[in-house]
Amino acid sequence: MSVEVALCACAFTHADGTRALLPTDLAIRPGETLAVLGPSGCGKTTLLRLIAGLAFPDPPGRVLFESRDVTRLPIERRNVGMVFQSYALFPNLDVAGNVGYGLWLRNVPKAERDARVARWLAMMRIPELAHRRVDQLSGGQRQRVALARALAVEPAVLLLDEPLTALDAKLREELRVELAGLLRDLGITSVFVTHDQAEAMALGDRVAVMRAGKVEQLGAPEDIYRRPATRFVAEFVGMLNVLAGEVRDGTLHLPGGSLPANGLAPGPALAGARPEELRLDPEGTLTGRVQAAFFLGDRVRVVVTGAAANPITVETTGAAPRPGEVVRLSAAPPAPWPLPDA
Amino acid sequence: MTRHRGAGFAAGLAFTALVAAFLIIPVILSMLAGLTANYQRGIIASGVTLLWVDRVLELYAHTIGLSVGIALAALVCTLVLGVPVAYALARHPGRFARLAEEALVMPVAIPGIATGLALILAWGAVGEFRTHWSFILVGHVLFTLPFMVRSTLAVMLAVNLPTLEEAARSLGAGFLARFRTVVLPNAAPGILAGSLMVVTLSLGEFNMTLMLHTPFTMTLPVGLADSYASMRLEIGSAYTLVFLVLLIPLLVALQWASDRAFGLAVRR
Amino acid sequence: MGRDRLALAVLVAPAIAFLAAFFLFPLVLMLRTGATGPEGWATYAIILTNDRYLASLWKTVALAASVTAATLVVSGIAGVFLARTRFRGRRLLTAFLTLPLAFPGVVIGFMVILLAGRQGVIGELSAALTGERLVFAYSLAGLFVGYLYFSIPRTVLTVMAAAETLDPALEEAARSLGASPWAVVRDVIIPGLKGAFLAAGAICFATAMGAFGTAFTLATRIDVLPMVIYAEFTVGANIAVAAALSFLLGAITWAVLAAARTAAGGTVAAAG
Numbered sequence: 001m002s003v004e005v006a007l008c009a010c011a012f013t014h015a016d017g018t019r020a021l022l023p024t025d026l027a028i029r030p031g032e033t034l035a036v037l038g039p040s041g042c043g044k045t046t047l048l049r050l051i052a053g054l055a056f057p058d059p060p061g062r063v064l065f066e067s068r069d070v071t072r073l074p075i076e077r078r079n080v081g082m083v084f085q086s087y088a089l090f091p092n093l094d095v096a097g098n099v100g101y102g103l104w105l106r107n108v109p110k111a112e113r114d115a116r117v118a119r120w121l122a123m124m125r126i127p128e129l130a131h132r133r134v135d136q137l138s139g140g141q142r143q144r145v146a147l148a149r150a151l152a153v154e155p156a157v158l159l160l161d162e163p164l165t166a167l168d169a170k171l172r173e174e175l176r177v178e179l180a181g182l183l184r185d186l187g188i189t190s191v192f193v194t195h196d197q198a199e200a201m202a203l204g205d206r207v208a209v210m211r212a213g214k215v216e217q218l219g220a221p222e223d224i225y226r227r228p229a230t231r232f233v234a235e236f237v238g239m240l241n242v243l244a245g246e247v248r249d250g251t252l253h254l255p256g257g258s259l260p261a262n263g264l265a266p267g268p269a270l271a272g273a274r275p276e277e278l279r280l281d282p283e284g285t286l287t288g289r290v291q292a293a294f295f296l297g298d299r300v301r302v303v304v305t306g307a308a309a310n311p312i313t314v315e316t317t318g319a320a321p322r323p324g325e326v327v328r329l330s331a332a333p334p335a336p337w338p339l340p341d342a
Numbered sequence: 343m344t345r346h347r348g349a350g351f352a353a354g355l356a357f358t359a360l361v362a363a364f365l366i367i368p369v370i371l372s373m374l375a376g377l378t379a380n381y382q383r384g385i386i387a388s389g390v391t392l393l394w395v396d397r398v399l400e401l402y403a404h405t406i407g408l409s410v411g412i413a414l415a416a417l418v419c420t421l422v423l424g425v426p427v428a429y430a431l432a433r434h435p436g437r438f439a440r441l442a443e444e445a446l447v448m449p450v451a452i453p454g455i456a457t458g459l460a461l462i463l464a465w466g467a468v469g470e471f472r473t474h475w476s477f478i479l480v481g482h483v484l485f486t487l488p489f490m491v492r493s494t495l496a497v498m499l500a501v502n503l504p505t506l507e508e509a510a511r512s513l514g515a516g517f518l519a520r521f522r523t524v525v526l527p528n529a530a531p532g533i534l535a536g537s538l539m540v541v542t543l544s545l546g547e548f549n550m551t552l553m554l555h556t557p558f559t560m561t562l563p564v565g566l567a568d569s570y571a572s573m574r575l576e577i578g579s580a581y582t583l584v585f586l587v588l589l590i591p592l593l594v595a596l597q598w599a600s601d602r603a604f605g606l607a608v609r610r
Numbered sequence: 611m612g613r614d615r616l617a618l619a620v621l622v623a624p625a626i627a628f629l630a631a632f633f634l635f636p637l638v639l640m641l642r643t644g645a646t647g648p649e650g651w652a653t654y655a656i657i658l659t660n661d662r663y664l665a666s667l668w669k670t671v672a673l674a675a676s677v678t679a680a681t682l683v684v685s686g687i688a689g690v691f692l693a694r695t696r697f698r699g700r701r702l703l704t705a706f707l708t709l710p711l712a713f714p715g716v717v718i719g720f721m722v723i724l725l726a727g728r729q730g731v732i733g734e735l736s737a738a739l740t741g742e743r744l745v746f747a748y749s750l751a752g753l754f755v756g757y758l759y760f761s762i763p764r765t766v767l768t769v770m771a772a773a774e775t776l777d778p779a780l781e782e783a784a785r786s787l788g789a790s791p792w793a794v795v796r797d798v799i800i801p802g803l804k805g806a807f808l809a810a811g812a813i814c815f816a817t818a819m820g821a822f823g824t825a826f827t828l829a830t831r832i833d834v835l836p837m838v839i840y841a842e843f844t845v846g847a848n849i850a851v852a853a854a855l856s857f858l859l860g861a862i863t864w865a866v867l868a869a870a871r872t873a874a875g876g877t878v879a880a881a882g
Contacts, residue, residue, distance in 0.1 A: 074511070075512050076513075077514070079514070081512065081513075082508070084508070088502070088509035089509075091501060091528060092523075092524070092527035092528050092530075101510070101513055101515075101523070102513035102514055105515050105519060106514060149513070150512070150513075159512075350791065354687070354691035355697070357687055358688040358691050358692060358703060358707070361684055361685075362707050364762075365706060365707060365709065365710050366706045366709070367725075367731075368721035368722075368724060368759070369709070369710070371721070371724045371725070371731065372717075372721055372724055381729065422624070424625065426625070427621065427622050427625045430621040442626065445626070445629055445634075448629075449629075449633050451864045452820070452863060452864055453819065453820020453836060453856075453860060454822065455820065455836045455839055455840065455856065455859075456640070456820070456839075456857065456860040457633070457860075459839070459843060460633075460636035460637050460639065460853075460856065461632065463640055463849075464635055464640075465636070483628070483632075484628075484629070484632055487625065487628075491625075517617075539712075542712045546713065546714035546717070547714065548714045548823040548826075549715065549821070549822040549823060549836070552822070552826070552840075553840075563714045563716050563717070566717060567823070567826060567827060570720050578720060579720075582717055582720055585717065586717075589713070590709070593711060593712060594709075596711070596712075597708060597709075
């Protein structure tokens with residue numbers, strides 16, 4: 001029983017007149033996980049707070065849960081589950097108290113409440129923590145408690161504000177996998193805000209990339225990565241090589257040689273290629289000199305100068321070339337692809 | 343802890359110990375004097391007695407009762423007036439909050455004697471108010487309210503109350519449920535420290551109370567001043583002893599409570 | 611947003627109403643009362659030119675300033691020492707230093723008498739050592755000792771709290787660059803504690819300006835400003851002058867605290 005969430009012409013202006021969000025239309029499909037990605041100050045948290053009911057859109061903006069207009073409902077009456085960046089666990093309650101708080105507010109009888117709390121703690125694989133004080137929990141445990149607390153009330157929508165940011169890198173990766181599985185299994189409509197593009201790619205069924213109070217692109221992770229709608233999206237999501245040259249006779253001519261034009265229009269052209277779309281290739285038609293090579297464990301990242309106007313980054317699984325060495329490059333289609341001007 | 347310590351440590355320790363001695367020796371002296379049969383001859387020559395303490399309780403018991411009563415009443419008033427203010431300031435930091443805080447702190451910034459005089463000029467002629475103990479209570483509430491507000495506010499900000507409340511709201515908690523189950527329990531260390539501060543300050547308030555009191559409403563510190571001026575030294579000492587026996591446990595508890603509230607601020 | 615504002619107003623209203631009725635209104639009335647004497651509003655000008663009041667004002671300011679300076683030096687050293695070292699008995703020493711935090715001025719005055727009064731310990735000691743009985747409780751020196759006594763605990767607490775938040779790496783960095791211990795104090799510790807010194811100093815000064823209990827206990831002859839006000843009010847029944855002087859005293863202490871708060875950026879208030 002998943003819920004569709006829609007924002008209709010939702011804008012938000014702060015009391016001091018600054019515009020945090022430009023008028024935005026956004027439909028989140030039932031059961032979908034939408035990742036909202038953007039740099040700090042882009043309006044992604046504002047968007048989340050509008051859906052939550054912690055902030056209200058400027059008129060005539062509307063927020064709909066299914067066909068129900070919840071625009072004027074404050075958060076306590078929207079039945080949303082929210083996971084905060086700081087987790088905001090109640091220090092005065094133990095773990096079970098935190099998870100059961102929403103049920104207690106809904107007058108769920110104690111026996112049933114205990115059973116449901118136990119079920120959620122088991123699902124989060126932390127049943128042994130039920131009577132632990134929250135200040136005795138590790139970061140990962142806090143995250144799980146926060147999630148259990150938000151889900152225990154069976155919310156219509158689950159909202160997550162940078163849920164993994166407070167954790168260290170290794171744990172973050174682990175919980176990302178776990179969270180992705182959980183959201184898929186539960187089939188609950190969820191919106192989750194992050195500034196980490198890898199997280200957005202891994203967790204989102206779709207990703208909304210935001211900048212300066214506006215959604216720049218909304219699409220599947222692969223679309224966002226392979227077919228960025230704007231220059232900002234292209235550069236913000238993943239590493240990007242900018243190839244500025246000229247297309248003549250089906251070939252993109254660059255300072256260090258050429259690459260197949262792949263249908264780029266003739267004339268001066270701006271093309272993009274991801275590091276893994278380029279490779280070191282003795283038969284390649286583009287030549288440059290290795291500036292540096294970084295060993296990354298499973299692969300080697302090589303920075304090449306002279307091939308294009310700016311240094312180009314290539315990733316290879318083969319042996320690392322030496323700085324100063326001359327190398328040849330080729331591209332794997334669809335690269336080079338057209339790069340939006342703006 | 344067996345690290346070598348230099349001369350600097352020894353000098354620092356000696357200096358700090360000297361300052362501590364300066365603060366503690368007079369306390370011990372005045373307490374002992376209250377138990378000495380004859381101060382002029384000394385405690386060893388004349389012996390220990392509770393006679394003076396008995397005399398004090400006979401002469402001044404009413405001041406002790408009144409001071410304790412006023413302190414507790416001031417506590418109730420500052421809780422009722424101050425905790426909501428702290429909550430409002432924690433929830434809505436901004437220009438208005440700064441202004442309200444500024445206004446609230448003013449009575450502490452202005453000498454008690456001036457505030458006392460102003461209160462007499464404004465309200466001294468209104469009915470029986472002047473001779474009632476609530477006249478003193480008003481002054482004490484003015485003076486202690488900022489301490490309640492600030493202590494409570496500090497803890498509320500330290501536990502990041504606004505976010506905790508948002509969390510409670512997201513789970514469906516309305517204002518009253520939130521206030522009872524999230525705000526009060528989490529602000530409790532600050533409220534406790536503030537309460538102890540209010541009671542301690544009220545018990546010892548003199549500057550304003552000397553102006554506000556009447557012969558019918560003599561508080562403990564005013565009684566102390568009276569005994570210092572008009573009684574023999576042993577009675578003044580015994581009275582001081584009684585006062586310190588009342589005050590020192592409160593101060594120790596206050597230290598403990600503030601450490602707890604402040605430790606909270608550091609830990610989070 | 612509108613509902614939030616309303617809730618805020620409801621929460622703050624009782625306290626503000628209380629403050630308005632029993633503080634702001636009386637203050638305004640006192641300001642006016644200061645002008646009800648034979649000279650009217652000129653009373654305010656007269657108290658600022660009258661030799662006796664002026665001498666009392668300067669004496670009070672000088673006393674408050676010297677107490678502040680001495681307190682900052684003493685509490686600065688003790689506070690930094692306690693915050694930066696760990697040894698057995700440290701907690702007890704800290705407890706001793708902060709115990710008299712809320713002792714009323716009257717009691718402190720009495721303690722000064724026990725120390726330096728006619729039957730005081732210092733007198734006994736000096737009589738035994740030099741044959742001369744040292745008695746200074748009933749003078750400005752006695753008042754100075756008393757004010758120092760009640761200023762130290764509060765200031766030590768402020769300094770300790772600030773010193774504990776000082777990053778030890780700063781000091782280590784300075785030492786790694788070859789700074790002498792004195793240079794570390796001058797260039798790292800004192801600048802790092804500037805805010806705390808400013809705040810604590812302002813409180814100390816304002817409190818010493820308005821303190822009354824100690825002077826009241828020690829002697830009626832010490833004519834610091836609060837004593838003059840009390841005398842004008844009770845003995846002289848000169849209510850206009852008492853009101854004008856009170857207003858002046860309040861304005862000075864409030865201004866000092868407000869200035870310190872602006873400079874330090876934190877909340878600063880006096881007590882005692």
